Amino acid sequence: xxxxxxxSPFHAKLIDGLYVEAMALxxxxxxxxxxxxxxxxxxxxxxxxxxxxxxxxxxxxxxxxVIAWVLTQRAVEAGEMDWAEARQPVRRxxxxxxxxxxxxxxxxxxxxxxxxxxxxxxxxxxxxxAMAGEDARAASPVQALHARLGRAF
Numbered sequence: 001x002x003x004x005x006x007x008s009p010f011h012a013k014l015i016d017g018l019y020v021e022a023m024a025l026x027x028x029x030x031x032x033x034x035x036x037x038x039x040x041x042x043x044x045x046x047x048x049x050x051x052x053x054x055x056x057x058x059x060x061x062x063x064x065x066v067i068a069w070v071l072t073q074r075a076v077e078a079g080e081m082d083w084a085e086a087r088q089p090v091r092r093x094x095x096x097x098x099x100x101x102x103x104x105x106x107x108x109x110x111x112x113x114x115x116x117x118x119x120x121x122x123x124x125x126x127x128x129x130a131m132a133g134e135d136a137r138a139a140s141p142v143q144a145l146h147a148r149l150g151r152a153f
Contacts, residue, residue, distance in 0.1 A: 008076040008083055009132050015073045021121060022070060026063045029056070029114050040108045051103040055115055058097040062118040065094035066125050093129040096122045 008015075033056040041052045072091050075081040085091065099119065104112055 008073050008086065010073055010077075010128065012077050014128075015070055015077065018066070018121075018125060019070045019074070022063055022066045025114070025117055025121060026060075026067065029059050029063065029118070032110050032114055033059070037108070037111060040110075044108075045106075048103075048106045051100075052107050052111060055099065055104065055107060055111060058099060059115055059118040061094075062096050062122045065096070066121055069093045069125055069129065087133065093122075093125055096126070 037052070037056070041049050044052060069092070072081065072086050076083050076086045096119065099115060104115055107115070
């Protein structure tokens, strides 16, 4: 996975696939938490009801972080943003809110599935984001050497 200062190391198909997955999951979460999930939540114990509301916000936060990251990668691919700018901390993947396993176990099955899917997606993108940072650091000395050689000859 080679990177330069102007190009993303990610293949466009990978980014497009992540975008489609994140958007589909966001739509499923919205449909559940604003629809049938609301009815299910109303029948829960008050403490579990609050946990369900909190988890719905966490799912949304994770997905919005992933979508923002994917859109940044698309901007780099389209030439609208430099790779170095995309690696700035403000453009990196936001942290995933913690999910308490005991509280998660008390939620209805659809809420647990959506939560787990958002956690899995965020973790995959987190690994990609970390790998890209490692590649940028590893490629940096080589790029500097190439630039020096180019100036010398």
